[in-house]
Every structure is written in structure tokens, then in C-alpha cells.
Amino acid sequence: MSDDIHVFIEHLRGEVAEITLISLAAARVIAEQTGGEVVGVLLGHDVQGLAAGLAADRILSIDDPAAGDYSPDLYIATLAGLIDSQTPRAVLFGDTSMGAEIAGCLSGRLGLPLVxxxxxxxxxxxxxxxxxxxxxxxxxxxxxxxxxxxxxxxxPGGHRPDDGRSETAAPIETIPAPAFGEPRVALKRYVEPEIGEIDITKEDVLVAIGRGIQLEENVELAEELAQALGGALCASRPIIDQGWLPSSQMVGKSGKRVEPKVYLALGVSGAPEHVEGMASSATVIAVNTDPAAPIFDVAHYGTEADLLDLLPELIDKVKAAGAG
Ligand SMILES: Cc1cc2nc3c(=O)[nH]c(=O)nc-3n(C[C@H](O)[C@H](O)[C@H](O)COP(=O)(O)OP(=O)(O)OC[C@H]3O[C@@H](n4cnc5c(N)ncnc54)[C@H](O)[C@@H]3O)c2cc1C
Known part of the structure; x- marks a missing residue:
């Protein structure tokens, strides 16, 4: 087994996923212990420019039209071949739809442990x-x-994305795509997220509501606070599933990725699928009655107050400050 750590470079439509930077940061911690290199694995077509700025020691890349869109068969075959030939100490993926699919299949196919x-x-x-x-x-x-x-x-949440960036460009070695038959799964089209009236990805201030808001009529209160702050309302998945807000206002793995200056999370537990979409917010303020709620792990400020007690007071104070 080699001492190198492989990191799958996840990208979609010309953008490297933030979880890849986090994975590179984690890989560096392992590589410092093993004495090996951090090796980025970049699969696609005309995507080698994406390697610039990544904190890898070297990049292994397939540049092939067949890899132009995400192809589970091709990606899994390539990574399985690399594991066989290079026997890295670890292979890191983001726990995303794409990463989890590949990681699970590789673990099963090659009989490797999966963390x-x-x-x-x-x-x-x-x-x-x-x-x-x-x-x-x-x-x-x-x-x-x-x-x-x-x-x-x-x-996300444990390592800083910035630690996965580098000013130095890593050398790229192009490797051939493995031979295999017709892919069983192929991309047909991209489905763009529905554009709502509010584009939460562009807002500086977001008030996020979770299941802790409890009743649909309380959503209005949160909306009032968002407006008083000059921001917008967004939500965790249960709120969208209830139909209390449109899906364009969902934050997280299956929703939007947001990076506001202020993210005020009201009654949001901070499940990993939610945090994935908001971990890069500049300031996170959490209001949650459960002191063990994982949202406090990513929050800069927090209170265990009941949001229903806090909301009316906060609205009054913000309005008074605005009026002043
Ligand atoms: C494949 C997959 C994809 C997913 N994608 C997403 C996604 O994109 N976005 C997303 O958000 N979720 C997503 N989820 C769901 C996710 O796992 C969580 O279930 C969800 O985020 C939980 O939402 P929540 O925090 O609002 O609810 P809960 O986990 O129920 O948390 C409610 C919180 O409110 C607090 N609370 C209750 N009452 C009050 C009160 N009066 N005052 C203050 N605090 C209070 C509680 O202590 C609790 O922490 C996904 C799940 C899967 C499996």
C-alpha cells in the first residue's frame, strides 16, 4: 500500500465543489502522518483548468469526451483501476449525491472499508x-x-475549505479512460432549480426557519423579521416538504448553497444535509432550544432561547433600530 491519499475532485458545470476543498484539507492531515502525497483525481473533458488553485501535490486526470458529463460507470471503473494500480492509503470523496454513489460502489466492489x-x-x-x-x-x-x-x-464543518486551496499549480498527469461497454446510466439533461421570486443565493442576510417554527402561521413572523433586516427567508427541508415555502427557498444538499454575510437559523437542527448548503456563511447565528443541536457546531453566536418568544422581541428591536 502506498502512503498517498487520493481525493476525488467533484465538479459540476465548471465549478469545483466546496466539499472537494474540505476533502483536500483533510487529505493533507493524513498525508502529513503517512509521509505520502495528496493526489487529486480529476475526471472530465476540458476540465483541467479546474485543477488550478487546488492544494494537491499532483493531479491524475482523464480528459475524454466520454467523461464530459458525470458517468457513474466510467468514474467508478477509473477510480477502481487507480486503487488497484496505486493502492493509495485512502480515497476521499464528498458525501454528496455523486460522491456517496461512487464511494459506496467502490467500497462494495473492491471490499474496502468505508468511513x-x-x-x-x-x-x-x-x-x-x-x-x-x-x-x-x-x-x-x-x-x-x-x-x-x-x-x-x-x-462539511470540520475542515476549512481555504486549507484546500493553494497558490501553486499542481502538475497534471493525463491518464487514459478505462475501456468498458455502453454506460448503463447516462445524463439526459440538467434540470435547473426553479427560480423563485427571491434568489436566496444573492442575499446578504438570510433568516432560515426549520421545523422548530412549528406552525405555518409562525412563518409570517420569520418573514417579518427577514424584511425588517432587509434580507430574505429560507428554510430547511421539512418546511419545504410541508409546502410552507417554495423549494427555491430550500438550503442544503438538495437545495441551494448560500453564502450570506449573516445566516440566522431559527429552529434548525443543523443536519449535515442542511449545513452543506450554508457552512460558508460569514456569520451564523443559531436559535435552538436544544443545546446539543449540531447547528451550534457551525454557529458563531447562539442562544438556547425559544424562537417563538424571541421572534416578536427581535422584530420590535430591529424595527426600532431601523427607525432610529
Ligand atoms: C438525501 C437527503 C438530502 C437532504 N437534503 C436536505 C437539504 O437540502 N436541506 C435540508 O435542510 N435538509 C435536507 N435533508 C433533511 C435533513 O437530513 C434533516 O432532516 C433536516 O435538515 C432537518 O430539518 P430541521 O433542522 O428543520 O428539523 P429538525 O431536525 O426536526 O430540527 C428542528 C430543531 O428545532 C429546534 N426547536 C424546536 N422547537 C424550537 C423552539 N421553539 N425554539 C427554538 N428551537 C426549537 C429543535 O431543538 C431542533 O433542533 C436531506 C436528507 C436526505 C436524506
Missing amino acids: GRCHTVRAADDQIRVVSQICGGKIFVESALPESTVVVSMV
Whole structure:
């Protein structure tokens, strides 16, 4: 087994996913312990420009029209071939729809251990320790990285995306696409997220509501606060599933990725699928009655107040400050 750490460079429509930067940062922690290199694996067509700025020691890349759109068969075959030939110490993916699909298939096909929902990697006493988030982010489980090639799927929150960036361009080695028959799954078309009246990705201030808002009539209160702050309302998935807000206002893995200056999370637990969409907000303020809610792990400020008590007071104070 080599000491190198492979990182799958996830990209969509010309943009590298932020979870890839987080994975590169985590890979560096492992590589410092093993003495190996961080190797980015970039698959696609005409995408080698995306490697600029990534904190890898080198990049292995397929540049082939067949890899132009995400193809699970091709991607899995390529990564399985690389694991066979290069036997990296670990292969890191984002715990995204794409990353989780590939990581799970590779683990099953090659019989490799899979560390899922990995939040943090750290070196301790000659060991590499991995901390995973389970039960919707409420429980952290720590273990030693198994002593074989390991597949790891990363969630955001533990490592900083900036640590996955670099000013120096890593050398790129182009590798051939593996031969295989007709792909069983092929991309037919992209479905653009519906554009609502409000584009929450462009707002500086977002008031996010979760299941803690409890009743549909309380949504109005949160809307009033958002307006008083000059921002917009967004929500976690249960609010969208109830039909209380349109899906264009959902934040997270299946919703939008937002980076406002202020993200005020009201009654949002902070499940990894939600955090994935808002972890890059400049300032996160959490209001949640449960002190163990994982939203407090990503919040800069927080209170265990009941949001229904807090909202009317906050609205009055913000309006008074605005009037003043
Ligand atoms: C494949 C997949 C994709 C997903 N994609 C997304 C996604 O894109 N976005 C997303 O948000 N979720 C997504 N989810 C769902 C996600 O796992 C969580 O279930 C969801 O984020 C939880 O929403 P919540 O925090 O509003 O609700 P809950 O987890 O129920 O949390 C409600 C919180 O409100 C607090 N609370 C209750 N009452 C009050 C009160 N009066 N005052 C203050 N706090 C209070 C509680 O303590 C609790 O922490 C996805 C799940 C899967 C499996």
C-alpha cells in the first residue's frame, strides 16, 4: 500500500465543489502522518483548468469526451483501476449525491472499508483518527483509520475549505479512460432549480426557519423579521416538504448553497444535509432550544432561547433600530 491519499475532485458545470476543498484539507492531515502525497483525481473533458488553485501535490486526470458529463460507470471503473494500480492509503470523496454513489460502489466492489460522513481527520499517537457524524449530526463517532486502503466520504464543518486551496499549480498527469461497454446510466439533461421570486443565493442576510417554527402561521413572523433586516427567508427541508415555502427557498444538499454575510437559523437542527448548503456563511447565528443541536457546531453566536418568544422581541428591536 502506498502512503498517498487520493481525493476525488467533484465538479459540476465548471465549478469545483466546496466539499472537494474540505476533502483536500483533510487529505493533507493524513498525508502529513503517512509521509505520502495528496493526489487529486480529476475526471472530465476540458476540465483541467479546474485543477488550478487546488492544494494537491499532483493531479491524475482523464480528459475524454466520454467523461464530459458525470458517468457513474466510467468514474467508478477509473477510480477502481487507480486503487488497484496505486493502492493509495485512502480515497476521499464528498458525501454528496455523486460522491456517496461512487464511494459506496467502490467500497462494495473492491471490499474496502468505508468511513462515512467523516467530519474531521486528525493525527494522534501515530494513528490517524477519524470522526464521523451520525444520527443526523447529533452523535460523533471517533475511530482509528482502518489499516488498509480506506474509502472516506467527507461532510462539511470540520475542515476549512481555504486549507484546500493553494497558490501553486499542481502538475497534471493525463491518464487514459478505462475501456468498458455502453454506460448503463447516462445524463439526459440538467434540470435547473426553479427560480423563485427571491434568489436566496444573492442575499446578504438570510433568516432560515426549520421545523422548530412549528406552525405555518409562525412563518409570517420569520418573514417579518427577514424584511425588517432587509434580507430574505429560507428554510430547511421539512418546511419545504410541508409546502410552507417554495423549494427555491430550500438550503442544503438538495437545495441551494448560500453564502450570506449573516445566516440566522431559527429552529434548525443543523443536519449535515442542511449545513452543506450554508457552512460558508460569514456569520451564523443559531436559535435552538436544544443545546446539543449540531447547528451550534457551525454557529458563531447562539442562544438556547425559544424562537417563538424571541421572534416578536427581535422584530420590535430591529424595527426600532431601523427607525432610529
Ligand atoms: C438525501 C437527503 C438530502 C437532504 N437534503 C436536505 C437539504 O437540502 N436541506 C435540508 O435542510 N435538509 C435536507 N435533508 C433533511 C435533513 O437530513 C434533516 O432532516 C433536516 O435538515 C432537518 O430539518 P430541521 O433542522 O428543520 O428539523 P429538525 O431536525 O426536526 O430540527 C428542528 C430543531 O428545532 C429546534 N426547536 C424546536 N422547537 C424550537 C423552539 N421553539 N425554539 C427554538 N428551537 C426549537 C429543535 O431543538 C431542533 O433542533 C436531506 C436528507 C436526505 C436524506
